[in-house]
Amino acid sequence: MTDSPHTALSLNNIRNTLIRLEETIIFSVIERSQFCQNLIVYQKDGLGDGLHNQSLLDFMLHECERSHALVRRYTSPDEYPFFDDLPEPFLPDRPDTEHPLHPNTVNINKDLYQIYQQDMVPFICPPGDDDQYGSTAVNDVALLQTLSKRIHYGKFVAESKYQQQPEQFDPLIAAQDRAALMKAITNAEVEANVLRRVLRKAQTYAREFQGTPGDFKVDPQQVHDLYLRWIIPMNKEVQVEYLCQRV
Amino acid sequence: MTDSPHTALSLNNIRNTLIRLEETIIFSVIERSQFCQNLIVYQKDGLGDGLHNQSLLDFMLHECERSHALVRRYTSPDEYPFFDDLPEPFLPDRPDTEHPLHPNTVNINKDLYQIYQQDMVPFICPPGDDDQYGSTAVNDVALLQTLSKRIHYGKFVAESKYQQQPEQFDPLIAAQDRAALMKAITNAEVEANVLRRVLRKAQTYAREFQGTPGDFKVDPQQVHDLYLRWIIPMNKEVQVEYLCQRV
Numbered sequence: 001m002t003d004s005p006h007t008a009l010s011l012n013n014i015r016n017t018l019i020r021l022e023e024t025i026i027f028s029v030i031e032r033s034q035f036c037q038n039l040i041v042y043q044k045d046g047l048g049d050g051l052h053n054q055s056l057l058d059f060m061l062h063e064c065e066r067s068h069a070l071v072r073r074y075t076s077p078d079e080y081p082f083f084d085d086l087p088e089p090f091l092p093d094r095p096d097t098e099h100p101l102h103p104n105t106v107n108i109n110k111d112l113y114q115i116y117q118q119d120m121v122p123f124i125c126p127p128g129d130d131d132q133y134g135s136t137a138v139n140d141v142a143l144l145q146t147l148s149k150r151i152h153y154g155k156f157v158a159e160s161k162y163q164q165q166p167e168q169f170d171p172l173i174a175a176q177d178r179a180a181l182m183k184a185i186t187n188a189e190v191e192a193n194v195l196r197r198v199l200r201k202a203q204t205y206a207r208e209f210q211g212t213p214g215d216f217k218v219d220p221q222q223v224h225d226l227y228l229r230w231i232i233p234m235n236k237e238v239q240v241e242y243l244c245q246r247v
Numbered sequence: 248m249t250d251s252p253h254t255a256l257s258l259n260n261i262r263n264t265l266i267r268l269e270e271t272i273i274f275s276v277i278e279r280s281q282f283c284q285n286l287i288v289y290q291k292d293g294l295g296d297g298l299h300n301q302s303l304l305d306f307m308l309h310e311c312e313r314s315h316a317l318v319r320r321y322t323s324p325d326e327y328p329f330f331d332d333l334p335e336p337f338l339p340d341r342p343d344t345e346h347p348l349h350p351n352t353v354n355i356n357k358d359l360y361q362i363y364q365q366d367m368v369p370f371i372c373p374p375g376d377d378d379q380y381g382s383t384a385v386n387d388v389a390l391l392q393t394l395s396k397r398i399h400y401g402k403f404v405a406e407s408k409y410q411q412q413p414e415q416f417d418p419l420i421a422a423q424d425r426a427a428l429m430k431a432i433t434n435a436e437v438e439a440n441v442l443r444r445v446l447r448k449a450q451t452y453a454r455e456f457q458g459t460p461g462d463f464k465v466d467p468q469q470v471h472d473l474y475l476r477w478i479i480p481m482n483k484e485v486q487v488e489y490l491c492q493r494v
Binding site (some may be wrong): 059067090184197202205 | 263266270271274277278294295297298303306307310311314315317319323328335337338339357374381387389438444447448451452456457464466470
């Protein structure tokens with residue numbers, strides 16, 4: 001496989017973006033996990049009925065997406081919203097926007113939103129309630145948006161892989177053979193490298209300076225497992241779904 | 248000086264909060280500085296007249312504060328807005344909210360907002376324009392809010408110092424003697440400790456894993472200098488102004 005280093009779809013450029021997003025994700029996990037699970041933040045009307053049957057997180061994520069939609073965040077090919085009732089941008093489209101992807105409707109943020117609240121928060125945050133609901137939701141929004149970007153970057157990865165070997169992918173796409181596509185886009189060595197690197201980064205960035213030497217703010221193995229269990233599989237799911245729409 | 252370890256105003260608790268905020272600030276500086284200065288983000292109508300004589304950052308910070316005000320962010324004694332035309336919360340006040348501060352109107356966010364754009368961004372970000380305006384403004388909002396929290400935490404510091412030695416402060420407050428108050432709240436040893444610790448943390452958290460060993464994402468000395476030039480002085484300014492209103 002050869003890379004053309006000067007295009008948005010070069011695997012080198014894509015990998016550099018994904019590598020830099022690891023820092024953003026790790027910092028964001030460390031920030032969220034300083035607060036307890038605070039599950040009331042995820043309950044409809046958990047903070048009273050002023051939010052009209054929304055959770056605090058629903059409200060804050062929705063408001064954030066509404067304002068960002070107005071300044072055209074979701075016209076960018078690497079940004080995908082969690083809500084589908086957002087306003088049109090009031091800034092005009094940028095004339096120079098690159099659209100390197102095949103037209104597609106892949107967006108797995110509804111799954112991500114549910115998995116985040118049900119599985120990821122209990123996995124990375126200490127149990128209980130520390131009353132820091134606003135900070136919790138603010139950090140949730142940042143972490144969710146970063147996870148979504150990382151996961152949907154699978155579209156760029158898939159498009160790049162496709163362009164390098166269209167003759168390998170075309171019959172699998174024609175047959176809508178998801179299992180074979182999953183096999184074709186899987187590179188076990190790359191995944192192992194990602195996991196090793198994420199673990200090493202987390203061991204550095206999560207280092208605790210107060211308290212017992214060797215303490216961590218969040219267990220680096222948990223950051224590793226977050227990638228193993230959810231981020232990498234969901235990224236690959238996006239790749240397969242994207243390719244299935246590449247007809 | 249003795250600390251009562253179980254109150255919101257114990258100097259120990261306050262210092263632990265400030266120490267933990269160092270991580271949040273350092274992560275946030277690293278995140279912002281991955282993008283160029285992108286000064287167009289701070290220009291009125293820099294992105295066209297759709298924003299009605301606001302900069303992109305004006306718009307995004309204002310919208311963020313509007314939605315956070317609705318869920319009572321700014322009723323918390325450690326949160327201060329940059330805009331003064333925010334809506335009333337539609338969540339009721341929490342019955343258990345602690346109000347450990349003397350009533351006051353100290354808010355130096357207008358200064359912070361200006362200094363941030365004029366001085367801090369050019370100080371921490373590479374010059375030029377990389378077209379990442381949305382990410383730039385999103386990171387600006389997060390960093391500004393953290394800086395504001397850290398700086399206005401001076402109110403808690405000042406109240407705690409006052410309660411330990413009211414007889415030392417009362418005559419200075421009565422005379423509105425800002426220079427003497429500044430001297431009374433200054434602890435050179437504590438400041439030197441903060442600066443040493445921030446440098447050490449930045450040397451760890453800003454470590455670069457790609458490229459040349461020993462590289463940093465942002466120069467740790469610059470994070471140190473950010474504290475030295477702006478964060479510590481503005482925190483102390485808040486302390487003095489708070490005490491001047493403590494009559």
